[in-house]
Amino acid sequence: xxxxxxxxxxxxxxxxxxxxxxMETPYKKRTPKRKKWEAFPGRNKFYCDGRIMMAKxxxxxxxxxxxxxxxxxxxxxxxxxxxxxxxxxIIPVLGGAxxxxxxxxxxxxxxxxxxxxxxATPDEAADLERQIDVANGTTGYRPPPRTxxxxxxxxxxxxxxxxxxxxxxxxxxSHCSLCDNCVERFDHHCPWVGNCVGRRNYRFFYMFILSLxxxxxxIFAFVITHIILSSYRKGFLTALKESPASVLEVVVxxxxxWSIVGLSGFHTYLISSNQTTNxxxxxxxxxxxxxxxxxPYSSGNIFTNCCMALCGPLPPSxxxxxxxxxxxxxxxxxxxxGITMYGATHSQQSHMCDQDQCIQSTKFVLQAAAxxxxxxxxxxxxxxxxxxxxxxxxxxxASLTLGGPCTSLPLGQPxxxxxxxxxxxxxxxxxxxxxxxxxxxxxxxxxxxALHHYLTPEEVPSPPGMLHCGSPLGHSHTVQASFxxxxxxxxxxxxSVRGLVKLSSV
Amino acid sequence: MDIRCFTVLIFCPTQxxxxxxxxxxxxLANKVFIQRDYSEGTTCRFQTKFPxxxxxxxxLTLFEETVKTLNNFYAEAEKIxxxxxxxxxxxxxxxxxxxxCMETRYEKVLKKIAKYIQEQxxxxxxxxxxxITDPIERGMRVIEISIYEDRGSSGSSSGSSSxxxxxxx
Numbered sequence: 001x002x003x004x005x006x007x008x009x010x011x012x013x014x015x016x017x018x019x020x021x022x023m024e025t026p027y028k029k030r031t032p033k034r035k036k037w038e039a040f041p042g043r044n045k046f047y048c049d050g051r052i053m054m055a056k057x058x059x060x061x062x063x064x065x066x067x068x069x070x071x072x073x074x075x076x077x078x079x080x081x082x083x084x085x086x087x088x089x090i091i092p093v094l095g096g097a098x099x100x101x102x103x104x105x106x107x108x109x110x111x112x113x114x115x116x117x118x119x120a121t122p123d124e125a126a127d128l129e130r131q132i133d134v135a136n137g138t139t140g141y142r143p144p145p146r147t148x149x150x151x152x153x154x155x156x157x158x159x160x161x162x163x164x165x166x167x168x169x170x171x172x173x174s175h176c177s178l179c180d181n182c183v184e185r186f187d188h189h190c191p192w193v194g195n196c197v198g199r200r201n202y203r204f205f206y207m208f209i210l211s212l213x214x215x216x217x218x219i220f221a222f223v224i225t226h227i228i229l230s231s232y233r234k235g236f237l238t239a240l241k242e243s244p245a246s247v248l249e250v251v252v253x254x255x256x257x258w259s260i261v262g263l264s265g266f267h268t269y270l271i272s273s274n275q276t277t278n279x280x281x282x283x284x285x286x287x288x289x290x291x292x293x294x295x296p297y298s299s300g301n302i303f304t305n306c307c308m309a310l311c312g313p314l315p316p317s318x319x320x321x322x323x324x325x326x327x328x329x330x331x332x333x334x335x336x337x338g339i340t341m342y343g344a345t346h347s348q349q350s351h352m353c354d355q356d357q358c359i360q361s362t363k364f365v366l367q368a369a370a371x372x373x374x375x376x377x378x379x380x381x382x383x384x385x386x387x388x389x390x391x392x393x394x395x396x397x398a399s400l401t402l403g404g405p406c407t408s409l410p411l412g413q414p415x416x417x418x419x420x421x422x423x424x425x426x427x428x429x430x431x432x433x434x435x436x437x438x439x440x441x442x443x444x445x446x447x448x449x450a451l452h453h454y455l456t457p458e459e460v461p462s463p464p465g466m467l468h469c470g471s472p473l474g475h476s477h478t479v480q481a482s483f484x485x486x487x488x489x490x491x492x493x494x495x496s497v498r499g500l501v502k503l504s505s506v
Numbered sequence: 507m508d509i510r511c512f513t514v515l516i517f518c519p520t521q522x523x524x525x526x527x528x529x530x531x532x533x534l535a536n537k538v539f540i541q542r543d544y545s546e547g548t549t550c551r552f553q554t555k556f557p558x559x560x561x562x563x564x565x566l567t568l569f570e571e572t573v574k575t576l577n578n579f580y581a582e583a584e585k586i587x588x589x590x591x592x593x594x595x596x597x598x599x600x601x602x603x604x605x606x607c608m609e610t611r612y613e614k615v616l617k618k619i620a621k622y623i624q625e626q627x628x629x630x631x632x633x634x635x636x637x638i639t640d641p642i643e644r645g646m647r648v649i650e651i652s653i654y655e656d657r658g659s660s661g662s663s664s665g666s667s668s669x670x671x672x673x674x675x
Contacts, residue, residue: 104601118645127539150544159544167647171548185548207598297547311594312586313612314605318645 037321041119042181050321052111054194055179061110061194068106068212071252072099074245075219079226082243086229091222098215105208106193113317114198115184117165117173125166153296172297174278188277197277200317203310206267213257213264220253274298274305532635532654540573540649550580552641552649559653563634572626572638573649576619583615616642 037050080092146161174186185199197205230239285295543551639650
């Protein structure tokens with residue numbers, strides 16, 4: 001059919017609501033097409049044109065790589081010839097295979113997407129806000145609920161709203177504050193592999209630590225064998241002098257064995273009970289929480305759990321790193337009731353420069369300061385911190401003291417700031433509707449303040465998993481949510497003055 | 507009504523020559539988001555609740571069938587059974603190098619889903635002035651259904667069903 005054929009000619013991406021006629025997007029042709037990884041909102045590093053994805057801090061990863069390469073290199077150079085001669089040549093072959101497997105799984109863990117959830121499009125975020133407002137009643141005084149409850153296999157699970165990604169996180173997902181992404185089935189952020197460990201790379205991570213345990217034990221055992229066999233003939237000290245590399249290897253392996261084997265054992269336990277490190281630390285499914293508390297994701301059978309985790313289907317990456325950024329989709333007409341907080345002025349976004357957006361945000365924040373948003377909670381002055389590193393966008397994150405004096409005016413519907421991709425401006429918007437978020441922190445605005453600098457309370461339990469990498473058995477995470485940094489207050493006051501001065505010139 | 511729809515499509519190809527023309531002749535009025543249904547765990551499922559905005563645009567049965575078929579596709583992709591174990595073990599044995607030449611089952615099913623959505627758009631949704639966006643483009647969070655209004659109509663943004671006359675009532 002003619003119609004069907006012409007439709008099939010269109011590539012699927014053209015069916016989406018992007019318009020590509022020259023008349024409608026004149027400037028699109030002038031700007032070169034960028035790939036999506038170049039505009040990725042999280043704190044990740046990309047290499048090889050978006051094929052490789054890692055966390056921002058990769059120093060420890062290089063240390064891991066160097067340790068493995070050097071130890072194995074020394075083993076193959078100094079110990080293997082002796083062992084191949086004296087015992088059997090299978091030893092270097094086996095060692096080589098193990099080494100390659102370890103390297104392969106390490107690189108796969110480090111370079112792949114752990115299961116990052118892309119952030120909500122502005123339309124989605126606006127729709128969610130509308131739904132939350134409708135559910136809450138539109139008075140605006142009561143804070144919108146930021147959790148949803150869902151019953152999974154008979155167990156009630158709370159889904160939290162992520163302020164950064166503007167989505168309700170799926171169950172078992174968590175926001176990694178180091179990478180600034182929501183990750184599906186978030187296990188922990190591992191600095192040793194330089195990446196988060198989540199749904200898509202958990203099996204590689206497990207294979208890595210398992211094979212590394214075997215490799216460490218292998219090298220340790222055979223280096224000891226080498227030294228012992230040598231010392232039968234030449235004496236212990238002579239043997240040591242002849243192959244000093246062996247001493248180094250023994251030392252490295254000795255210290256690694258405890259942590260790596262321990263970690264493998266811990267993760268074997270996690271896999272068999274179908275828990276994540278995050279859940280284990282929080283004790284989400286522990287029976288201590290309640291009699292009826294059980295893990296709704298576990299199938300009950302150790303073997304099935306292991307198979308699901310290791311041999312289950314591998315989902316594809318949800319962030320299209322190497323796709324091209326399309327021109328802005330035609331936006332919906334902003335609703336006229338003014339209730340939606342985030343999406344309303346989005347259509348203006350592409351036409352405003354950063355500075356304008358920041359000025360808008362600052363206006364909004366100051367306007368909001370004049371409204372009694374926090375009247376029910378502002379017994380003490382609250383300071384919204386801002387990150388001093390964003391030089392140009394400081395006005396947007398001017399710190400304010402909202403408190404008692406500002407309670408005289410009724411709450412209007414302030415014009416919301418544009419929801420921009422830049423961290424600075426949309427966190428200004430995030431400052432306000434958070435006082436209902438009283439899950440486990442002392443002061444609601446502290447949570448938003450903490451967002452800028454530190455781990456938020458809900459995120460704090462998850463990243464300590466990075467300490468887990470090194471000390472699996474101790475659970476010795478220093479879970480501190482230090483909310484205020486008194487040292488930065490002076491710079492914040494400066495910033496706020498600067499911001500106000502800038503506004504007065506608008 | 508269906509026959510009339512198809513008649514319009516066949517004999518008046520200029521109505522919707524392709525879906526790009528839908529965009530040219532209609533303007534985006536609203537977007538409806540079908541959220542995920544987590545009641546069965548973390549497997550991918552979408553809610554089958556019929557959104558009120560679509561009540562005047564499409565029949566409940568068609569909508570439900572689309573969502574249920576999509577849910578079935580995703581269940582098939584994430585099914586844990588003999589084939590997935592085999593694939594997993596083989597991949598592990600080859601140090602996951604096999605994925606350089608082979609497509610995972612999930613990717614194969616995603617391609618099927620893309621084809622199904624395109625087909626649904628062509629046959630059912632575009633004639634009603636609707637467009638489904640593949641959930642994979644929205645991070646598998648939502649099924650986004652865009653509602654278009656005909657620009658040629660009187661410009662009112664209320665649910666006028668004059669989408670180029672193809673939704674014969």
